Every structure is written in structure tokens, then in C-alpha cells.
Amino acid sequence: MKLNKIIIGLLAVAIMGSCSKIADKFDSNLNNPNTPDPSAANSDLYLNVVQLSFAGLFNTASSFGMEVTRQIVMYGPTYQNAYTPTSFDGVWDNGYTSVLKHANALIPIADAQKKYVVVGMTKIMKAYTMMTLVDMFGDIPYTEANLGSENTNPGVESGKDVYAKAIALLDEAIADLAKTPSSYPGVTDLFYGAANATGAKKWVTLAKTLKLRAYVTTRLVDASAKTKIDALLTENDLIDTPAEDFEFKYSTKQTNPNSRHPRYNGNYSSTGSSGDYMGTYFMWTMVREKAAFSNNAANDKSDPRTRYYFYRQRIGYGDVNEASSSCSVAPPPAHYTPGMPFCLITSGFWGRDHGDNTGIPPDGSFRTTVGIYPCGGDFDANQGASVGLNRGGQGAGIQPIWQTAFTEFVKAEANLTLTTAGNARTSLQNAVTASFAKVIGFPATIGVTPNPTYVPSSARQTQYITDLLTAYDAATTTDEKMTIIGKEYYIALWGNGVDAYNLYRRTGKPSNMQLPIVSAPGAFTSSMYYPSVYVNRNQNAAQKSGVDVHVFWDTNPPGFNK
Amino acid sequence: MVYLITLNYLKLRAGYATSANFGSPYNTRNVLNISTNVFVDRVGTVINSNTISDRLANPNLQPELLKEFEVGVEGKFINNRLNLDITYYNRVSKDQILDRDLDPSTGFSVTSINAGSVRNSGIELALGYTVIRNKDWNWQLDGNFTRNRNLVFDLPTDIKQIGIAGFSNEGLFVIEGQPLGVIQGTSTQKDPKTGQRIVNSNGDYISSTGISIIGDPNPDYKMTGISTLSWKQFSFRFQVDFTKGGDMLAYTPGTLIGRGLTKDTEFDRYLPLILPGVKEDGTPNDIQISASQAYFNDYSGFFGMADLITYDATVVRLREASLSYNLPATLLAKTPFGSASFTISGQNLWYNAPYFPKHVNFDPEVNSLGVSNGRGYETLAGPTSRRIGASIRITF
Numbered sequence: 001m002k003l004n005k006i007i008i009g010l011l012a013v014a015i016m017g018s019c020s021k022i023a024d025k026f027d028s029n030l031n032n033p034n035t036p037d038p039s040a041a042n043s044d045l046y047l048n049v050v051q052l053s054f055a056g057l058f059n060t061a062s063s064f065g066m067e068v069t070r071q072i073v074m075y076g077p078t079y080q081n082a083y084t085p086t087s088f089d090g091v092w093d094n095g096y097t098s099v100l101k102h103a104n105a106l107i108p109i110a111d112a113q114k115k116y117v118v119v120g121m122t123k124i125m126k127a128y129t130m131m132t133l134v135d136m137f138g139d140i141p142y143t144e145a146n147l148g149s150e151n152t153n154p155g156v157e158s159g160k161d162v163y164a165k166a167i168a169l170l171d172e173a174i175a176d177l178a179k180t181p182s183s184y185p186g187v188t189d190l191f192y193g194a195a196n197a198t199g200a201k202k203w204v205t206l207a208k209t210l211k212l213r214a215y216v217t218t219r220l221v222d223a224s225a226k227t228k229i230d231a232l233l234t235e236n237d238l239i240d241t242p243a244e245d246f247e248f249k250y251s252t253k254q255t256n257p258n259s260r261h262p263r264y265n266g267n268y269s270s271t272g273s274s275g276d277y278m279g280t281y282f283m284w285t286m287v288r289e290k291a292a293f294s295n296n297a298a299n300d301k302s303d304p305r306t307r308y309y310f311y312r313q314r315i316g317y318g319d320v321n322e323a324s325s326s327c328s329v330a331p332p333p334a335h336y337t338p339g340m341p342f343c344l345i346t347s348g349f350w351g352r353d354h355g356d357n358t359g360i361p362p363d364g365s366f367r368t369t370v371g372i373y374p375c376g377g378d379f380d381a382n383q384g385a386s387v388g389l390n391r392g393g394q395g396a397g398i399q400p401i402w403q404t405a406f407t408e409f410v411k412a413e414a415n416l417t418l419t420t421a422g423n424a425r426t427s428l429q430n431a432v433t434a435s436f437a438k439v440i441g442f443p444a445t446i447g448v449t450p451n452p453t454y455v456p457s458s459a460r461q462t463q464y465i466t467d468l469l470t471a472y473d474a475a476t477t478t479d480e481k482m483t484i485i486g487k488e489y490y491i492a493l494w495g496n497g498v499d500a501y502n503l504y505r506r507t508g509k510p511s512n513m514q515l516p517i518v519s520a521p522g523a524f525t526s527s528m529y530y531p532s533v534y535v536n537r538n539q540n541a542a543q544k545s546g547v548d549v550h551v552f553w554d555t556n557p558p559g560f561n562k
Numbered sequence: 563m564v565y566l567i568t569l570n571y572l573k574l575r576a577g578y579a580t581s582a583n584f585g586s587p588y589n590t591r592n593v594l595n596i597s598t599n600v601f602v603d604r605v606g607t608v609i610n611s612n613t614i615s616d617r618l619a620n621p622n623l624q625p626e627l628l629k630e631f632e633v634g635v636e637g638k639f640i641n642n643r644l645n646l647d648i649t650y651y652n653r654v655s656k657d658q659i660l661d662r663d664l665d666p667s668t669g670f671s672v673t674s675i676n677a678g679s680v681r682n683s684g685i686e687l688a689l690g691y692t693v694i695r696n697k698d699w700n701w702q703l704d705g706n707f708t709r710n711r712n713l714v715f716d717l718p719t720d721i722k723q724i725g726i727a728g729f730s731n732e733g734l735f736v737i738e739g740q741p742l743g744v745i746q747g748t749s750t751q752k753d754p755k756t757g758q759r760i761v762n763s764n765g766d767y768i769s770s771t772g773i774s775i776i777g778d779p780n781p782d783y784k785m786t787g788i789s790t791l792s793w794k795q796f797s798f799r800f801q802v803d804f805t806k807g808g809d810m811l812a813y814t815p816g817t818l819i820g821r822g823l824t825k826d827t828e829f830d831r832y833l834p835l836i837l838p839g840v841k842e843d844g845t846p847n848d849i850q851i852s853a854s855q856a857y858f859n860d861y862s863g864f865f866g867m868a869d870l871i872t873y874d875a876t877v878v879r880l881r882e883a884s885l886s887y888n889l890p891a892t893l894l895a896k897t898p899f900g901s902a903s904f905t906i907s908g909q910n911l912w913y914n915a916p917y918f919p920k921h922v923n924f925d926p927e928v929n930s931l932g933v934s935n936g937r938g939y940e941t942l943a944g945p946t947s948r949r950i951g952a953s954i955r956i957t958f
Contacts, residue, residue, distance in 0.1 A: 041614075042612055149618060249604055535731075
């Protein structure tokens with residue numbers, strides 16, 4: 001009997017053993033034969049997807065920022081109705097399932113291969129992504145996010161904590177970039193092409209500049225902001241030359257694959273009809289507010305960047321009628337203060353007012369569209385012709401994620417508001433000078449020679465800066481000075497709605513923004529609604545009570561922004 | 563006793579069946595996608611990429627199990643002139659394999675799961691009566707009645723809801739304790755005291771920030787009536803369908819009336835309108851707005867508030883009518899033909915969906931989403947067609 005039991009037991013063990021062997025044998029059949037396993041990934045190819053989706057994330061986040069800050073149109077009509085939660089599904093999806101997921105997968109692989117520059121680059125892009133998501137939404141999932149099946153309902157974490165972790169990540173990146181790597185990324189670095197130690201240094205400079213940016217952004221809630229900023233200023237390893245500017249560069253390739261600037265794609269179409277409406281206020285502030293624009297270059301006193309920023313399809317208002325521009329036959333809204341821009345501005349600048357949700361008229365071939373900077377469109381030399389395929393810079397635009405001018409602007413702001421080292425006036429002067437050089441020098445970098453008649457003379461540029469500094473010197477209070485710095489920073493930020501939106505919430509500048517055209521637009525969008533994909537698919541998610549919820553670094557009172 | 567005598571046929575039936583369904587293969591392992599030529603930079607470098615698939619593998623996926631129980635009675639009475647068929651069924655699908663959309667903050671956007679159970683139970687009733695049956699005349703009436711109820715239960719506890727058609731914030735959803743495919747979307751905010759819709763200071767309704775259940779696309783019941791009348795070589799047949807209830811979130815009517823394109827808005831549009839409802843302070847709305855504003859901003863459904871464009875999809879329809887003539891066999895005796903007939907017929911000849919805006923003439927039978935579970939969600943589908951045809955049928 002005993003023997004029988006042992007035999008049965010042994011048999012049972014043998015059968016079970018063989019079963020598990022069978023399972024092992026068939027287990028590989030569960031792998032899809034058409035696609036490899038993630039363990040086969042190549043770190044360079046991961047780095048490519050992180051960079052491309054990072055550029056995409058910036059572009060999307062920037063578009064929302066440009067809309068609420070009147071650089072391009074927000075249809076509205078009220079702030080609550082301007083966007084639905086689904087508007088943000090794309091940026092959320094791109095952030096988590098593309099940038100963060102692949103960054104998380106890439107960092108350990110690159111680390112094991114001692115590709116420390118790749119590790120540093122990835123951590124910097126990851127940190128920027130985290131901060132951008134906080135800037136848009138406030139509290140977001142981070143620690144519980146990107147865990148796959150381990151947590152299908154990630155909970156949120158305070159924006160403050162995520163920011164702290166992002167800054168810690170920037171410090172880690174600086175440490176990683178200080179190590180000697182097994183190889184440099186070279187052409188696989190789409191931003192700086194870091195092929196050697198000198199190239200890799202630019203990423204260190206970027207990381208430190210992004211820390212400066214973060215400290216200025218959070219200065220209202222950080223008592224130690226002055227100390228931290230002063231430390232960075234003393235070290236002085238910040239983006240202060242055009243070669244260090246952090247920009248994603250698009251090419252002129254139209255198809256297979258379309259590698260042009262997304263905003264060029266949407267505006268320079270074969271149908272001769274542009275897609276985006278420029279914000280009436282933004283154009284007005286450049287061509288009317290300080291000095292008037294003129295089609296005659298000799299008399300043109302407007303902002304020297306105007307013809308680079310915008311391309312007018314018509315240089316006059318001959319095509320304006322009640323069908324193509326219904327606001328042209330309407331009086332300005334009763335709640336507009338005298339002098340506030342409304343509808344038509346001058347010389348064919350044809351935009352759309354803030355919060356105008358009326359039907360789109362047949363004005364696609366007439367309205368003003370993006371110019372050569374930064375989208376790679378056409379330089380406005382009074383052509384007065386409708387847009388078309390392959391015009392101007394053919395889409396070889398840039399995403400101006402961080403530039404020398406921005407560093408100088410935040411230094412000016414920090415000096416003015418926190419009395420950090422430096423001189424706000426000098427920084428303002430440097431900033432505007434750097435912005436002019438960047439914008440006016442831009443066509444040459446993409447092989448375009450603008451009509452010299454309309455290229456602003458250096459005398460005109462100097463005059464602009466002289467007038468600006470005269471106004472600055474005449475300003476007596478910190479707020480008045482900040483109004484001037486904020487307006488100039490806002491203008492220089494064309495194409496970077498992320499920082500324009502942060503600037504407006506943090507400082508309330510520009511202070512004379514055009515009001516939405518409805519008299520009761522509701523509270524300003526101090527943060528975006530949570531995306532529908534998050535609220536409707538995550539048990540731990542709850543939609544915010546309204547768009548007036550402030551992000552953690554924005555301690556300004558309700559009604560601060562209009 | 564009379565009925566007993568005239569009972570010609572009686573059958574009682576009961577059945578139980580079970581079967582399994584397997585998910586599509588390769589959903590249990592994560593995969594890597596390789597894309598080539600995703601970007602070309604300014605110096606012509608071609609950029610390729612590796613991406614981790616957005617489909618999260620589920621290594622624990624099990625087959626789904628279907629169980630069905632059915633009982634029925636079939637009988638023929640009065641010289642086979644009356645026939646009757648009644649069925650009751652109860653179908654349970656357990657561990658249904660469904661795609662669950664994930665919050666992208668998990669790092670993935672979709673995964674296959676065993677998603678709880680769905681019960682379908684209902685009654686099917688068929689009744690037929692031969693009204694006239696003699697040498698020249700035959701008139702047969704048939705009726706069907708179907709009533710189905712379904713319920714989702716045992717949904718895994720970590721799931722908020724599963725979208726089965728539409729978008730993340732609008733469409734048809736699977737929700738614990740609800741019928742399959744309930745319609746969710748944004749709705750107008752309502753005053754908690756009076757239940758009236760709230761308007762803002764511009765005179766427009768205010769949209770809710772989140773989504774909620776705004777309808778159930780499952781009809782209360784469906785009925786079909788068929789009449790077949792024949793006289794000598796002629797026969798005339800028609801079929802009428804009736805669907806009671808079932809909601810539909812439909813964009814076509816709102817799109818048309820929102821732009822004032824149908825006679826529904828053919829009133830004096832210079833007169834101001836006041837939307838029924840209350841202001842935010844709870845007092846009755848007295849804000850005058852233009853007809854264009856009322857219909858474009860509010861009744862169109864363009865700016866959220868999907869409850870304003872969700873309608874009761876009750877519909878009655880003349881599905882088919884046909885008239886045929888069969889050539890008498892005697893005429894064909896000397897020809898090579900076995901039989902010959904001519905038919906004129908029309909399909910979808912008339913319908914009326916009384917709860918949709920009258921002049922839109924909307925047919926709730928359209929479906930934007932092809933053959934799917936998408937009944938009840940319409941996003942500008944093409945209209946259904948009315949078909950009229952004639953045919954000649956000859957056999958040899």
C-alpha cells in the first residue's frame with residue numbers, strides 16, 4: 001500500500017512536471033510573431049520617439065496657451081465653454097503614453113549602456129513634460145502613473161510635489177551629463193546634435209536654465225526663490241547665446257513623412273486657405289499700440305518683428321464685407337473700454353476677437369496667418385496673395401521652447417520682483433535685442449532671403465529699444481515696470497504659449513488684454529479641465545469644479561486675469 | 563371544450579446551451595512597434611522609432627462563457643388557422659472579453675479584459691391568423707412581438723465604466739447595474755430645487771462639466787405586423803414595424819435646426835426668444851436672445867449639452883409593400899418555363915419618428931458606426947433610403 005502511494009505520488013509529480021513543461025513549450029506561441037518583444041528595444045530608437053513626442057507635446061500645450069493669451073484665437077465664448085475635457089485628451093495621451101512611458105523605458109537601458117548623455121537628455125525632457133502638465137492641469141498623477149496593470153486607476157499628486165520631483169530630475173540629469181559616456185548621441189540628438197563633450201554641455205546649460213525658469217514660475221509660493229535664483233546667476237551657466245537656444249527644428253519635407261512645422265501644415269495649404277486665426281489683440285499690440293504700421297516700409301513704425309510674425313493674405317480691407325467679416329459691421333461690445341482693439345486693426349491685419357464663437361465666414365484666403373517666424377511660413381513683403389503650398393520657409397520652422405531672450409526676460413522679472421542679482425533694465429534691453437536678432441536672423445537659417453525693402457533697418461530696431469527704455473525709465477512703480485517687461489516678454493514668446501500662459505497667470509501681464517466679446521465670459525481659465533480620458537476612465541479621478549481652479553504656484557486672487 | 567377540439571398541434575420546448583468564445587490572439591503579451599521614416603530632419607537624416615504598444619497586455623485573459631436557457635410553446639388551433647409561438651429566454655454572457663479603455667496616465671490606452679457579465683432576458687411572441695381561406699381568396703395576418711431586457715453586472719471593481727461606441731466623454735457605455743450600452747454625455751445643468759434647466763447671464767444653457775447617463779438606447783419593445791392577401795393569381799403583401807422607446811443621441815437634427823435649415827425654425831426669427839429655465843439665482847429666465855443664438859448655441863448640441871439632442875427613438879414604419887402576379891400554370895404548360903411571376907415592391911416606404919423635430923424627417927434607424935453595438939448614437943450618418951423596384955421571376 002505504501003509503495004502504491006509513493007508510486008502514485010511520483011506519477012502525479014511527473015505528470016505535473018511534464019504539464020508545466022508543455023506549458024513552457026507553448027508559452028512562446030503567445031508572443032505575436034509579427035512584432036518583437038519590448039526587451040528587443042533599441043535605446044536610440046526610444047530616444048527618437050521621446051524627442052518627437054516631446055516636440056508634439058510642446059506644440060499642443062503651446063497652442064492652448066497661445067489661445068487663452070490672445071496670441072491666436074480662442075473661440076469661447078465663455079471660458080467654461082471654450083474647451084471641453086476632450087480637448088485635452090491628446091496632450092494627456094501624448095504626455096503619459098508617449099513621452100513619459102518611453103522616457104521611463106529608456107533611462108534604465110541607456111544607463112546600463114553607459115550612454116549618460118542620453119540619460120541626461122531624457123531626464124530633462126521628462127522634467128519639462130511633468131512641469132508642463134502641472135502648469136496646464138494642476139495636480140496630476142505621477143508616482144502612481146505609468147505603472148501599467150499594477151495600477152489602472154492612478155491617483156493624483158500635488159503639483160507642488162511633481163514640480164519638486166521635476167527639479168530633482170534636472171539635478172540628476174546634470175549629474176548624469178557630468179559622467180563620461182560610452183558614446184555621444186550625435187545626429188540622434190535632434191536638438192543640439194551633441195556629438196562630443198562640448199555639445200553635451202549644452203544640455204547641462206539647458207537643465208540649469210530650466211531650473212531658473214521653474215524658480216521664476218514658482219516664485220509666488222517659494223520663499224527661497226531669491227537664494228536659488230541667485231545661486232544660478234552666480235554660476236552663470238545659462239542659455240545666453242543663440243547656439244544654446246533649445247528649439248525643435250522642423251524640415252521642409254512635405255510628405256513621406258510630413259516633417260514640417262505643424263502650424264505651417266495647417267495654414268499653408270494647397271487650397272489657398274489658412275486655418276488659424278491670429279489674435280486681434282496680439283496683432284494690435286504689435287502694429288497699433290505703440291506705433292502705427294504702414295505698408296510703406298519707410299513710414300512703418302510698428303514692431304520690427306511684425307512682417308516675420310504674420311503673413312497678411314490681403315494688405316488692405318478690400319475684401320471685408322458683412323459676409324466675410326461680420327464684426328466689421330458691428331459696434332464694439334458695450335463692455336469694451338475705449339481704445340480696446342476690436343475686429344479690424346489696420347492695413348489688412350485680419351484676425352479674430354477673443355472669445356468669438358460665431359460661425360466661420362468665408363475668409364480663409366483673406367485672414368492674416370503665421371509668418372516665417374517661428375513656423376517657417378512666408379515673409380510679409382506686401383505680396384497680398386493668398387497662402388499656398390511650399391510658400392516661404394516651406395515649413396522649416398522651430399518650436400521656441402527656450403531662447404536667450406527668455407532667459408533675459410525672466411532675469412529681468414526676478415530682479416524686479418525678488419531683487420535677485422543683475423539689472424532688470426539691462427536684462428530687458430538684452431532680451432529685446434536677442435529677440436530681434438533671433439527673429440530677423442531666422443530666415444537666413446532656413447535659406448530664405450526676405451525682400452530687403454521690408455527688412456527693418458538697424459536704426460529702426462535701435463529706435464524701438466530706445467523708446468522702450470525711455471518708457472521703462474519713466475515707469476515709477478514695480479508694477480509699471482513689470483507691465484513693460486511683461487508686454488515685451490509676451491511679444492517675444494510668439495509661438496511659445498506655454499510660457500505666455502504662465503506669464504499671464506503669474507504676473508497678470510500684458511495688463512491691457514482684450515476682453516472676451518461676451519460681457520459675462522466667466523472666470524479666466526486658470527487651469528485646464530482634466531481630460532475626458534482621465535476623468536471617465538479612472539476611478540480616482542474627479543473633474544475640477546471649474547476652470548477657475550488655480551495651479552499651486554498661482555496665488556493671485558480670483559479675477560486677477562480676465 | 564371547443565378550443566380543445568380545434569387544437570391541431572402543440573409543442574412544448576425547453577433548451578439549455580453553453581459555449582465559449584475566445585479572444586483574438588496575442589493580447590496577453592506586450593509588444594514593441596517599430597516604425598521607420600517617422601521624421602526627416604533638415605540635413606536629411608531619416609528618423610526611425612521604437613514604440614511600446616498602447617495596448618496593455620493582459621496575461622490573465624480567459625475565454626468568455628455563454629449560457630442560454632429557453633422555454634417555449636408552439637401551437638396551432640382552429641384548423642391550423644391560428645398559430646402561436648411564445649418563447650422566453652435568459653442568456654448570460656460571463657467574463658465577456660471586451661476592450662477596456664484605460665486612462666493614459668497608466669501608460670497605456672487600451673487592454674483586453676474579462677469584463678463581468680451581461681444578462682439578456684426577454685419574450686418573443688409570434689401570432690398568425692388566416693382570416694380568409696377559400697378557392698380564390700387567402701388572407702394571412704402575422705404579428706411578432708419582442709421584448710428584451712439586459713443588464714450588466716459583476717463588472718470588475720477597478721473599472722469605472724467601459725465605452726463601447728463613441729468617444730471617452732460621449733457615446734455608449736457599459737456600467738455596472740445598468741442596461742448594456744447606456745448613453746452618456748454632457749447635459750444642461752439643472753436647478754436642484756425645481757429641476758429646471760439653468761441659463762447663464764448670456765441667456766444660454768450651462769453645460770455640465772462631467773458626463774452622466776442621459777438615455778438608454780434599448781427599446782421597450784418591438785412589434786411587426788404582416789398582411790398577405792391573395793386573390794387568384796395576385797398577391798399583395800405589406801409589413802409594418804413599430805419600435806417603442808429606446809433613446810438616441812443624434813447630431814443630424816441638431817445640426818440642421820441649429821443652422822435654421824428646416825421648417826422647424828421657420829417662425830419670425832426677428833422675435834427674441836427666452837429659453838425655458840431659470841437663471842443662476844433660481845428666478846425664472848427672462849433673458850431675451852436671438853433665434854440664431856438659441857438654436858446655434860443651445861439646441862444644436864454643438865457646445866455640449868447632449869441631453870438637448872437626445873430623443874426618444876420611437877418609430878413606426880411601413881417596411882415593405884409588394885404586389886405580385888403569378889402566371890397561371892395552364893398558360894405555361896406549353897412553354898419551357900416552370901413558373902413566372904411579376905412583382906412591384908417598395909421598401910422603407912414611410913416612417914414617422916414622432917419625438918424628433920418634425921421637419922427634419924429623421925430616421926432613427928440610421929447608424930453611424932456600421933454593424934456594431936452603436937445603436938443609439940448618431941453622428942451625421944447618411945439618411946436611409948426608400949427603394950422601389952420591379953422584378954420578373956421565371957423558373958425552368
